[in-house]
Amino acid sequence: MTRRERLRALADWIVLGSLVGVLCGSASALFLYLLEVVTAYRESHEVIVYTLPLAGLAVGWIYARFGRSIAAGNNLVIDTIHDEGPQIPLRMAPMVLIGTVLTHLFGGSAGREGTAVQMGASLADELAHRLKVKRSTRRQLVAAGVAGGFGSVFGTPIAGTIFGLEFVVLGRLEYDALVPALVAAVVGDWTTRAWGIGHTLYPAAPHTPLTPWLLGQWLLFAAAVALTTTIFIELTHYLKKLGERRVPNLPLRMFIGGCAVVLLWQASGTNVYLGLGVPTIVDAFTNPDLPVYAFAAKLLFTAVTLGAAYLGGEVTPLFFVGATLGNVLGRAMGIPLELAAGVGLAAVFACASNAPLALTVMAVELLGVHVLPHAAVVCVVAYLLTGHRGIYPAQRLLNGKSGGKLEKPVALRDLKKE
Numbered sequence: 001m002t003r004r005e006r007l008r009a010l011a012d013w014i015v016l017g018s019l020v021g022v023l024c025g026s027a028s029a030l031f032l033y034l035l036e037v038v039t040a041y042r043e044s045h046e047v048i049v050y051t052l053p054l055a056g057l058a059v060g061w062i063y064a065r066f067g068r069s070i071a072a073g074n075n076l077v078i079d080t081i082h083d084e085g086p087q088i089p090l091r092m093a094p095m096v097l098i099g100t101v102l103t104h105l106f107g108g109s110a111g112r113e114g115t116a117v118q119m120g121a122s123l124a125d126e127l128a129h130r131l132k133v134k135r136s137t138r139r140q141l142v143a144a145g146v147a148g149g150f151g152s153v154f155g156t157p158i159a160g161t162i163f164g165l166e167f168v169v170l171g172r173l174e175y176d177a178l179v180p181a182l183v184a185a186v187v188g189d190w191t192t193r194a195w196g197i198g199h200t201l202y203p204a205a206p207h208t209p210l211t212p213w214l215l216g217q218w219l220l221f222a223a224a225v226a227l228t229t230t231i232f233i234e235l236t237h238y239l240k241k242l243g244e245r246r247v248p249n250l251p252l253r254m255f256i257g258g259c260a261v262v263l264l265w266q267a268s269g270t271n272v273y274l275g276l277g278v279p280t281i282v283d284a285f286t287n288p289d290l291p292v293y294a295f296a297a298k299l300l301f302t303a304v305t306l307g308a309a310y311l312g313g314e315v316t317p318l319f320f321v322g323a324t325l326g327n328v329l330g331r332a333m334g335i336p337l338e339l340a341a342g343v344g345l346a347a348v349f350a351c352a353s354n355a356p357l358a359l360t361v362m363a364v365e366l367l368g369v370h371v372l373p374h375a376a377v378v379c380v381v382a383y384l385l386t387g388h389r390g391i392y393p394a395q396r397l398l399n400g401k402s403g404g405k406l407e408k409p410v411a412l413r414d415l416k417k418e
Contacts, residue, residue, distance in 0.1 A: 017144055017183025024120040024148030025191025031097055032197050038105035039275055049107035056254030059099050064250040067095055074114055075394035077121040081142050081168050082396055087129050092122040099311035107274040109301035110312020112153050120149025143177035144184035151185030152192040155199035159362030160185035166355045169396040169409055200278055203285040203338045205371040217333045222378045225347045226385035232299050233389050239307025257308020273301040277320040284323035284341040295325040314391050315349055322348030342367040343378050350379035351386040388415055
């Protein structure tokens with residue numbers, strides 16, 4: 001490729017990546033605004049949580065009637081990037097947006113990343129088909145949509161870039177999409193902020209030297225993170241499979257799941273485990289009196305919500321699980337709470353999503369440079385200890401975590417068949 005051709009390709013990617021970024025950033029801005037509105041309403045009218053089962057019944061009927069082709073969610077996005085399958089339906093964006101907002105309005109425990117990624121990917125794929133780009137370019141634009149959605153919804157564009165390249169295939173970064181992903185994530189973040197949307201501010205991690213003693217503590221910390229994450233992954237997958245087998249009717253399955261969440265809410269006697277739980281995440285950085293079981297309670301609420309097919313992502317609930325688990329471990333090990341909660345926040349989702357590099361960078365963007373190298377150590381070790389499992393069964397495995405290269409990428413969901 002000549003210099004002129006390289007410059008032309010760069011210019012094309014800047015234009016295309018910017019278009020994707022504007023779409024993703026605008027969608028994330030609308031999404032975050034609506035989440036703020038419905039969360040405030042639910043908190044001031046908590047009686048609405050009792051109607052979560054009815055909301056599940058309605059959303060389930062809509063998805064059963066109109067959403068069969070997009071029911072796979074993030075796994076559909078991964079399959080599309082990897083296999084270059086049919087176009088991701090454009091209706092994924094509004095349907096997942098409305099479904100997730102309703103989940104939060106009525107008190108379901110879910111996150112934001114899944115919705116942002118699916119909106120970004122579907123909008124990017126629509127753009128690719130409208131512009132009639134070639135297949136390889138389309139694949140790169142969908143990856144850019146993932147990066148733009150993730151980066152703009154959390155205000156972490158560099159982490160969003162790496163996540164868009166890292167989460168498709170374990171053991172390989174999709175560098176061919178690097179430029180459009182970076183442009184889409186940065187422009188997406190700018191766009192979201194330009195719409196007047198702010199992001200949660202977390203306490204900065206204190207400067208703490210990595211001593212041999214602290215390194216040993218981090219290894220134990222990583223083992224606890226890996227165990228907790230493994231329980232979440234296996235429980236969520238088990239509940240999904242159990243529900244699909246015992247209650248094939250989606251509206252009824254969501255109704256029953258909603259009833260279970262309401263019962264958990266009443267048994268807990270608190271609203272803390274409903275919705276995103278951001279106030280508790282922030283509190284975990286400074287409060288030495290948080291209940292030691294908070295991480296387990298949020299894990300259960302989220303597994304039941306997502307296992308019943310309510311819409312939403314896993315990131316923010318897993319931030320809750322990680323930060324509160326880090327708070328407990330930090331108190332037990334004598335690690336500063338700001339550091340322990342921050343490392344836990346990043347590490348739980350790092351091994352759940354099999355994206356340790358992205359979440360290490362995300363920790364730096366959210367908490368400051370002093371979180372390094374602590375976050376890197378725990379994210380990588382916990383990622384290795386969780387084995388070949390994750391919250392996205394469509395992820396492809398190319399290089400085994402314990403070494404060895406497969407002849408061809410295999411989806412995590414198919415590993416037992418190989």
